Every structure is written in structure tokens, then in C-alpha cells.
Amino acid sequence: MTNSSPAPVSTAKLEAESRSATKAQLIEFWYYFSQNKGAVIGLVVFMALVIMAVFAPLIAPHDPTFQYRDSFLVPPAWEDGGKATFLLGTDAVGRDILSRLIYGAQFSLFIGVVVVSIALVGGIVIGLVAGYMRGSVDTFIMRLMDIILAFPSLLLALVLVAILGPGLMNAMIAIAIVLQPHFVRLTRAAVMAERGRDYVVAARVAGAGHMRLMFKTILPNCLAPLIVQATLSFSNAILDAAALGFLGMGAQPPTPEWGTMLAEAREFILRAWWVVTFPGLAILVTVLAINLVGDGLRDALDPKLKRS
């Protein structure tokens, strides 16, 4: 302890050690995540969806907007009167449903990513400020969020879209605003729990400023519940976007968005079941998969539930 000359340590060795520490954390995370079978299945389905969306032009058998004039409302291939080239049948104007679903995955994932990013970034910043500053700033922000939360979410989204004008982008902004308060409350609660902890005080004694304390010291320790909430909001966003699309306020035809497809198929529910069923199933499977992943993430990230 008294010798002050450090033994020569190679940089490479230190970095390898540092990397292995990071790796150990990831391995531990994966261990807890993989304990939850449902979550793994959800993850596989979600990855398949992502691949489908990315390679849509290669996978889809037809152009999603091309109308085959000779095949309106063709049933799926295995039904009587189905055609092998339209595996899941066609809709009322002769577009291939399978291709539209595959392209629709692009929109759904895009909606999820954009909405969650906006809501998450906004929610984190506002929540951090509220939880860190406390006092009147906190009260003001939280009352504002309470007002937003007091509206039925879809209704508020509808009103916002009505103000902004229909369209996919506006629908996404509206949904993000509706989802934001959940992130704000969650961040604030986590920040309030962390800000009094000794390591935060220690960082302050070491000279960390407000910004550093908020974003580098406190925020990384609040991320676990936020990640879980983000995945669950991802599916919520897809659902809300589909609902807005169904009501004619979201993506506009002929965009192959799943909710919009449902809306277009409304009048054929009794005559051609496949036009409604498949977009509905696509939404169901996607949302279910993401929710399962969210569940698994909660198991892996939330130390309170973790069996130590």
C-alpha cells in the first residue's frame, strides 16, 4: 500500500477487462430475459416483423397499390375460387392483401419508432426537470400532465388530429403527445427516488453541475422502467395509429397501413371475411409480440422483481 509507483499495466489488458465487465452485464441481462419463454417468442416474432419490413420490396409478391382489375375480392388461395398468386386473397379493388400487409409492417414499425422516440425524449426531459427541480416547476408540469391524462386518450388524439389535419405524420405527433404524460410521470418518480441517494450527493460534492447530475448520473439509473414503458407504448402507438386510421384520421388510402386497410374493408365484413381478418390478425400478432418482449424486459431490468 505504501509503494506509490504503479506496476506497468498495458492499456490493452485494461480495455479487455473493461469490455468483459460490460459483457458480463449483457450476459446477465440475457439470462434473465431468456428465463421468460414468452418474451423470447415475442422477440423472435418481432425480429421477423422487422426483417419483413426492411426487405418488403423483395418479399412481397405484388406491388401493394397495383389494382388487378380481373380479381376483385379473390378469397385466399386455400378457399374455393382462390388464386395461387394471391395467397391471402385480394381486396375490393383487386390489390394483393399479403403484399399490403408486408408493406404495412413498414408503416407500423415506423409509427412505433417515431411515436416512442418523440414521447420518450420529451417525457424524459420534462420528467427529469420536474423530478430534479421539485417545487413550483414540478407542480406546474405535473398538473399539466394530469390535464392531458384526464382526457380519454383516443379522443384527445382525435381532437389533435382534427386540429393538425389528417395524415400519418400528424397522427403520430398526436399519439406521441397523448403518450407523453406516462413517460413524464415515470421519469419523475424514478428521478425523485434516485436524487437523494448517496452517489448523487457524492457526484455533487465532486463538483458535478445540474446538467451532468441530471443526464449522466441520475438518468442512466432511471432507464429500466422507461425501457419497459417504451416497449409497451410501442404497441400502444401501433394500436392507436390503427384506430385513427380506421376512423379515417390517420394514414390516408391508398397507404397500406393496417388500420386504414381495416377501415376500407369495413363494408365487406360479411361478404369477404379475409379482407378484415388478416390486417386485424397482423395488428394482434405484432402488439402481442411487443407486449411479451416488454414483459421480459421488465423481468430482466427491474431489480425489485429480480430473484437475486
Place this chain on the structure above:
Amino acid sequence: MSQQPILKVRDLYRTYEIKGGLFRPASTLTAVKGVNFDVERGTTLAVVGESGCGKSTLARMLTMIDAQSSGTIEVDGLPIDISKTGISKDMRQKVQIVFQNPYGSLNPRQKIGHVLEEPLLLNTNMPAAERRDLALDMLQKVGLQPEHYGRYPHMFSGGQRQRIAIARAIMMKPKLLVLDEPVSALDLSVQAQILNLLKDLQDEMGLTYVFISHDLSVVRYLADKVMVMYFGEVVEYGTRDEVFGNPQHSYTKTLFAATPNADVESIRKRIAAKNAA
């Protein structure tokens, strides 16, 4: 060892406002009432007292976490009053703190190397390579391995974490180190190691300690001077031998008598005293 005081505290008060509720009026609570003391360079002052007597409040004022309500603190000739002047980098470098609970005082998402480098990063313009060398140096000084540089806090035991916390505190070479019950969360054998480490560091770096504790055996081992606090007031202040050998105040006597005693005779006496009362 020169006898000039490095820490001068005069008439220190700290009051907390307690907000009135529906059924009780607002009131004030004085946690620290008019405390005076000096600590000489390179010595250890132990602050002893029961829970809630203002020890930790005192520590928080000395380390500039909270401001004092009135009175003066002077560290190495530099007056400290953060409610008036704020905190300069200069002041930061003079005082650091080690917390009681080593499980809460390290950021779970920060690797040890970054924990140690953070004070340097924030207070100096040192290049990254130099910071790293200093951190590695410090790891060795507190009895850890260079391999520990890249690990996370949860990979360490309580004693090792406390070593890390001490290393972080002395990275800036502070004049004064406030130790807020640094060993009370550790088991006995580890306590001894940490106390020895603190002693070695004090000899080597000429550190001055304000050591807050309720464990008298630890205090007897480490302290040069002892200050006993009782409900925010200093009831006894003197060298270790004076206080331990000839306690003046009744509370100090009670405190020394409160050391657990398990022989049959003392238990009988206690029961008799209880029955008589």
C-alpha cells in the same frame, strides 16, 4: 505536524423549518446549535453522539452539501458559506466526504475507473491519459488491483467498495476528509482493514480527518481529539485521553457506560436498577 488549525468552526447553527400541517403550527428544528471547534493539520477529530444529534448535519455543512444557517466555517483559511458565495472549484478541492453506506455511494452504472476520474474531469483540465494513470495509481494505493479499473460497483464487496469511495474522495488531494461513519456498515475484520488504510493514508498524504462515528472502540483507535454531541450541542470536547479518561458531562458518561456488558453481575445490577425505578 504544525499546530495551525486547518478547519475552524465558530458558532455554527443549522435550523430546519418544519412546515405546519393541518393540525400543527409551523416550527423550527435546530439540528446544530452553536458548535465551535478547530482541527489541526494532519490530525483526526472524532465526532461522537447518538442518532439524530446533528453529526451528519454537521458533516453535510462541512462538505458544502447544505448551507449553514449562521456561523462561520473556515477551511484552510478559506471561508465557506455556500448560501452567499456559492461553491468554487477551489473550495471543492479542499473538502471531500466518504459516506456510511458503500452500497449506496457508488453509481451502479459507472465503472470504477470513471468513478475515480470524475472529480478530476470536473475540476481540472487534465488529459485523459493522465487521469487514468492517476486513477490506477490510486487504486493501488487503497489496496485494489489495476484490473478493477473497468469493473462495475456491484462486482465488489462492501469493504472493497468503501476503499473505492475513499479513493474517490482523495483523488483531488483534499485538505480535509469528512468520514461519515465509514465503517459502521462493514463487518469487523473489514472494519479493521479500512481503519488501517485510513491511518496509512493519513500518514502518507498528511490528510486531516473529521471522523463521525458512534462506535467508541473505533474512535479510541483513530482519534486525536474527540467531540461529543448531544441534541445538536457539543457537550464534551478535548483530546482523546482527556475525554476517555475523565469524561465530564453526564451524557458522555452514559455513552461510555452504554457499551454492552454481558456478565451476570452487570445484568443483575441493571435489573435491580430497573425494579427500583
